[in-house]
Amino acid sequence: MIHLHRRHLLSWCVALAAMPFAHAQSDTVKIGLILPMTGQQASTGRQIEAAVKLWQAQNGTKAGGKTVEVIIKDDAAVPDTTRRLAQELVVNDKVAVLAGFGVTPAAMATAPIATQSKTPMVVMAAATSAITDASPFVVRTSFTLPQATVPIAEWASKHGVKKAVTLVADYGPGFDAEKYFDSQFRLNGGQVLEKLRTPLRSPDFAPVLQKVRDLSPDALFVFLPSGQGAQFMKQFGERGLDKAGVRLIATGDVTDDDQLNDMGDVALGVINSHHYSAAHPSATNKKFVEAFEKANKFRPNFMAVGGYDGMRVIYNALNATKGQGGEALLNAMKGQVFESPRGPVLIDAQTRDIVQDIYIRKVERVNGQLWNVEFDVQKAVKDPGKLK
């Protein structure tokens, strides 16, 4: 009796295991979307997931004559997990594209897998410049920190800032921001008095802010991962730095659309530079924001637009290759030009990185809500990290 049961069970297992494979080969293309859905970076995952769903709701699930199936995996922004999940997705699920990647270490850990398996890897969030160098199969649809930083450095030196202090979070993207602000600002004749770094885990900014106050620069340039921004601006105001004449300039991560509205008046007037604002005044963006807010209860941020455009790049490429994967798919991703909610963008064929406009924005209250209102723009900015 027992033996019989076992044998039955075994055959069932074999049948079940074999089924998805038989199905997968024929008419579906799978995208393995690895995102931080839990943990500190969860808002990134939530935004990108919503954007990907929106794209599929608007554009259907067919591309290149095949059904596109998105498999979402949660890595909680732990690189080891990302790597393992990517491996599983490539080996077991036979995905044609790996996508997502909330933080730089996660993307870096996955790059070798993309290279070995010749799977195109679409980075929708992580923003350290060097990621696209980590594998020839990486394509980026978010932004790079040097790209967002150089325009604000330039803007600052044009608008009366002679002495600045930089304050960045102590990790990869922070170093990028610090380095490129410093070099651009000094190139334009400015002086960086001090380069401060603050640990990722400790959000008490009292000591560093006191240091800034004692140095009394014209402006403080800040990069912090989205999430710490509110905390920072509050303490900036409480310490009286605004009254002491220190201007706050930042990359748009600090005034992230996702949380901007909850930050309150402390955020008002902060000048920052970024590639996407939910308040971007174009018809494409208005439609995007409207549809996004209707489907979800929150505002899209730059992460969402990275996910949305990432899906567009994948769909376009699949259409071009008639559903073929591997290197053909990668080549079809290169050189794409399209109108994104953020404005016109190009996937640079050489660097596989995104070329886009960077806007200088100011936080203002419009119709009772806080928005990043764009007032200046630098056109078609290429990642300065790739210019050497």
Place this chain on the structure above:
Amino acid sequence: MLTLLFDGVAYGMLLFILALGLAVTMGLMNFINLAHGAFAMAGGYILIVLMQREGWPFLACLPAAFVLTAAAGALLERTLYRPMYGKPHLDQVLFSIGLTFMAVATVDFLVGSSPQTVQLPAWLRTRFEFGSGHWQLGMGAYRLFIIATCVALAIGLQATLNNTRFGSRLRAAVDDSRVAAGLGIPVNRVFLVTFAVGSGLAGLGGALGADILGLDPTFPLKFMVYFLIVVAVGGTSSITGPLVAALVLGIADVMGKYYVPKLGAFIVYVLMIAILLWRPQGLFSRQGGR
């Protein structure tokens, strides 16, 4: 300089109030409760929910944070912790760390994982400044408020432990619970109340600290190390020990981040190693204690 000292004291006071409950359970009740930070986090979220969603005034939220976490502490003590008292320390550690992970996941599920910001009332956002130049003293009203609250609590608790009947019962129950029970001291109830108060203090500390330390579901894990350092350095015999330890750590942390930003967060650990090499029992240790 003075401003830095002030910030350091405020930070230290906050650490003290957060770690005090741990010092009490660990030192007095001889129980290692690594889930202590979870109570602090609960206090922080109670503050956020009551103030930001229900519109309670800030000052009403603080006692609420204390009372609700104390109640939760009492409930858990009765149901989960009590059977663990007699178990070896490793079991206690495993049990309480498991509890911490459950708390992290629960909060993540209920409130979401993004960091919360506290909107303080306007009267706590002002700033007083005296003097100028090197000796300028700038005090944020909120940090002043924290210091005042914590000093009051420290004095009150010390008095309770040393001068009241409850305090002597507690000390008796800790020293030898069997004899104490034989003398008619309701040991279980004494422990229950102590545990509840310790948890409540953590909740209060979490509510007070939400603005300065930040608040997200990983809070208990992020700050557990700090609590343990305070208790290890301060010793667990009195309230003075953790108080001094917390102040030293708070000041060292702030000063270190100001003067040697390269070493930054590492200063605290160096200091801990130095102190423990010098006095392995902690700064203030009880003679013949367990």
